[in-house]
Amino acid sequence: MKPDIVLLASGLTKQFGGFTAVGGVDLQVRRGSIHALIGPNGAGKTTCFNLLTKFLIPTSGTILFNGKDITRDNASEIARKGLVRSFQISAVFPKLTVQNNVRIALQRKGGDSFDFWRSSSVLRKLDGQVEQLLEAVGLSSFRHILAGELSYGRKRALEIATTLALDPEMMLLDEPMAGMGREDVERIASLIRRVSAGRTILMVEHNLSVVSSLCDRITVLARGKVLAEGDYATVSGNPLVVEAYIGTGGSHGH
Numbered sequence: 001m002k003p004d005i006v007l008l009a010s011g012l013t014k015q016f017g018g019f020t021a022v023g024g025v026d027l028q029v030r031r032g033s034i035h036a037l038i039g040p041n042g043a044g045k046t047t048c049f050n051l052l053t054k055f056l057i058p059t060s061g062t063i064l065f066n067g068k069d070i071t072r073d074n075a076s077e078i079a080r081k082g083l084v085r086s087f088q089i090s091a092v093f094p095k096l097t098v099q100n101n102v103r104i105a106l107q108r109k110g111g112d113s114f115d116f117w118r119s120s121s122v123l124r125k126l127d128g129q130v131e132q133l134l135e136a137v138g139l140s141s142f143r144h145i146l147a148g149e150l151s152y153g154r155k156r157a158l159e160i161a162t163t164l165a166l167d168p169e170m171m172l173l174d175e176p177m178a179g180m181g182r183e184d185v186e187r188i189a190s191l192i193r194r195v196s197a198g199r200t201i202l203m204v205e206h207n208l209s210v211v212s213s214l215c216d217r218i219t220v221l222a223r224g225k226v227l228a229e230g231d232y233a234t235v236s237g238n239p240l241v242v243e244a245y246i247g248t249g250g251s252h253g254h
């Protein structure tokens with residue numbers, strides 16, 4: 001049986017020269033949860049995220065995915081194991097239609113061979129999957145639009161579709177709401193809630209109202225360390241968290 005803790009980081013540390021950006025972070029992400037990593041500016045969220053998604057190599061510490069050590073794996077190795085970072089691995093091609101972007105993502109998962117294209121039954125199956133994914137992210141009526149012409153929020157929805165095409169067990173989202181207007185934020189939040197069924201999601205997110213309504217569990221980082229952890233009510237009521245946010249002028253750059 002797979003462990004209840006799908007992603008487990010222990011003593012995760014990253015130093016840049018003499019500066020410790022992340023220092024001894026322990027993180028446990030429970031299977032099936034939506035988990036957020038928050039914290040004031042410079043807390044080490046991005047560095048931590050890059051360590052977990054293998055964009056950076058830790059100075060020390062270990063990362064286990066489904067109980068297996070992935071500390072030394074690269075980004076494509078962990079993607080094959082079911083741990084996929086959205087918005088990076090799933091690049092969107094702006095000159096292709098929405099539909100073809102999803103098709104290519106599915107084709108990648110399928111192995112990308114010549115035989116693949118020759119079999120019409122495989123092609124029909126693929127069409128069905130494209131349809132399902134477009135529907136899942138609310139882009140069915142935009143299928144023939146070039147991806148580059150989509151609004152910002154819909155582009156993000158397309159990125160989620162191309163990530164879902166890989167059918168990841170765990171999705172890592174880097175600030176999914178960054179740069180969005182309120183309407184898009186609500187649309188993407190409900191999309192994330194829908195696609196979280198049967199998966200685990202870890203996200204770095206600055207928008208605290210999104211975090212409060214979407215996430216089951218929140219880890220607050222400050223100065224490269226875990227300051228608090230729990231549900232939103234617990235962490236937002238923690239005086240250390242309030243102080244950390246006030247001390248650095250908040251997380252929104254005001």
Ligand SMILES: Nc1ncnc2c1ncn2[C@@H]1O[C@H](COP(=O)(O)OP(=O)(O)OP(=O)(O)O)[C@@H](O)[C@H]1O
Nearest residue numbers: 016019020021039040041042043044045046047048
């Ligand atoms: N490549 C690097 N070289 C040197 N220092 C770095 C590097 N990357 C990050 N840092 C430093 O590490 C600290 C943590 O940065 P990080 O970007 O992880 O924080 P963050 O919580 O994501 O901040 P923000 O909310 O502002 O994006 C910062 O002080 C930053 O200047």
